[in-house]
Amino acid sequence: MSASREIIRLENLEKTYFKKSLAVPVLKGINLSIYEGEFNGIMGTSGSGKTTMLNILGLLDVPTGGKYYLDGDEVEHFSDDHLAGLRNRKIGYIFQSFNLSPNLTIGQNIEVPMIYGEIPKRDRVKRAKELAESVGLGHRLNHRPTELSGGECQRTAIARALANKPAYLLADEPTGNLDEKTGEEIMRLFHDLHEQQKVTIVMVTHNPELETQFNRVIRLRDGRVVSGND
Amino acid sequence: MLLRDLYTLSMHNLFLHKIRSFLTSLGIIFGVGSVISMLAISGGAKKEALAQIDAMGIDKIIVYSKAKEQSNTSSSSSTSVLDYGLNYSDQNNILKMENIKRVTTARRLRTPITKGLETLDIELFWVSLHFQEDVNCDVIKGRWLTPSDFENSSTVCVIGRNVKRKIFGLGEKEIVGKTITVGKSNLKVVGVIENKADTKLEGINNLNDSIFIPSTTGVSIFTEYEMIGSISSATIHHVENDLFIVKVDDLEVIDHTAKRISAFMGRAHKTKDWGISVPLNLLRKKEATQNIFTIVMGSIAGISLIVGGIGIMNIMLANVYERRKEIGTRRAIGARKRDILYQFLIETVFLTILGGLLGIGLGIGIAAAITHFSGMPSEVSVISIVGSMAISGIVGIVFGTYPAWKAANENPIKALKAE
């Protein structure tokens, strides 16, 4: 894998929550690199800090120590607006509970990141349609999320995450709310994206059966990476 | 970001909760509604007052006769003489005062005008030369009375617009040159006048229903002593003049002049058989009450706008709380703080402007209803509509900023965890 370009490097990354005067260290010095084209899993017991790490990778949260390099740049000093721009263009976020806007149609939901990216309306609509088709929802463009099954909602969310052609996808237990069969379908979609479009994916999961499907499994225990950092 | 895009991102929520949005806007709706109707009514009242002034001119003082209830020292017979009202010496004395340009007079014939056995709804006045000018009537046919009519005491008359129909019916085409008989006198019609403003003067019903003859003619063919009532218990009224329209030179001191006339009349008349009014003061009084009305209604409107604004702020805060997950998600997929701020702010402003629009409709309705049921005139001005829209928008911005700011500053991680 070292032939590929390094997108993300974490150096001795720490995250400590402070509850009043009580310090709760969650990430205690993470060293990790993620390379272009990888499909990585993050695994670990509940409370081991997977979501915390994903939020930091997704530029939603800031570490309390160590360094985070994105494409070689230290993100610590980026402004709020710059971070929002990076989340918009470089990162595609996928949630366990889909997080679609119930009042918008499937097409509009896919358009949302492109609106924030200031893509012209015509291009937006066209791309939303293509994306919906690529996840098998071309016929559902004008429906609303409440009219769709869980699997279809997650496909919509994946299409939305891909809208601005991000450098990598971050997914926090994307199959956690789905039944086994639907979960498998969603995993297949991720594999398709990975293989055909060379999308870089970092996925948090609890499901040990998926372990074999990743290029690399980053295992967290007690706030440290116990295996998978190269 | 374009407004259209913001619309896509947020507005659906308002339409999703139509009833809630409507209830939320009620304060604004009523606030704007009362602003619009209040301004419409005070605007209408002002216009009406101005129209009255327009008809009369503001440089006039009106002095008029008031009929006495009973005779003073009644004679032994059953017939008593009522002697009251403005007289020639009053006129001469007023004319001698400062700041008086002229005094126009009118004397009403108290004997009813009949056509066969029927009493007509018409009055006759003998008036001075400038009467038509001073009550702002237009000559629509023929001419007004001339100085030579006065010199010769000609038996001519000028009639109000409605008189022709009342005497001759609808059939008659040409009225000028015809003769009208009043009592035993024949009067040749020389002109028709019209009073567009329908001005009401003290003691005169409607100028359009009246016949006017030169004062000199009046004195010679009628008498200042008129017998009113049945033969057995008749009262003789002796009145020299019913109305003085006093035109002043300098408007600045019109109040002063009116006071002096008042003082003089008080001295000259033992009883209060006269009255005085200054149209300009009527306007001022009307304006003063209007201002109080405007302040009271304005406060009510202001309070309901503030209460409405607070209601909207409340709902928007609840809205922000309910939609934390949406806020977190949007931040995760690239919304800047200000994108979230604008989204919620535009939603609030849209809500208040929509409320404002409904309020304008309500206000126009209220004004129309008041005019319909009470006859109070109203006029909805463009400025009040534009102003109301602006106020609605401002209320939205003022009361929407805090909830929007709160939304923008939600911690995205915590917001995402919200259910």
Ligand SMILES: Nc1ncnc2c1ncn2[C@@H]1O[C@H](COP(=O)(O)OP(=O)(O)OP(=O)(O)O)[C@@H](O)[C@H]1O
């Ligand atoms: N805001 C916070 N304040 C204090 N402690 C927190 C906060 N957020 C998370 N934690 C703690 O950090 C630890 C890691 O949380 P995290 O959500 O990352 O776990 P996780 O690995 O994703 O677990 P799960 O598999 O259950 O989703 C937990 O012990 C949690 O209690």
Ligand SMILES: [Mg+2]
């Ligand atoms: Mg988690």
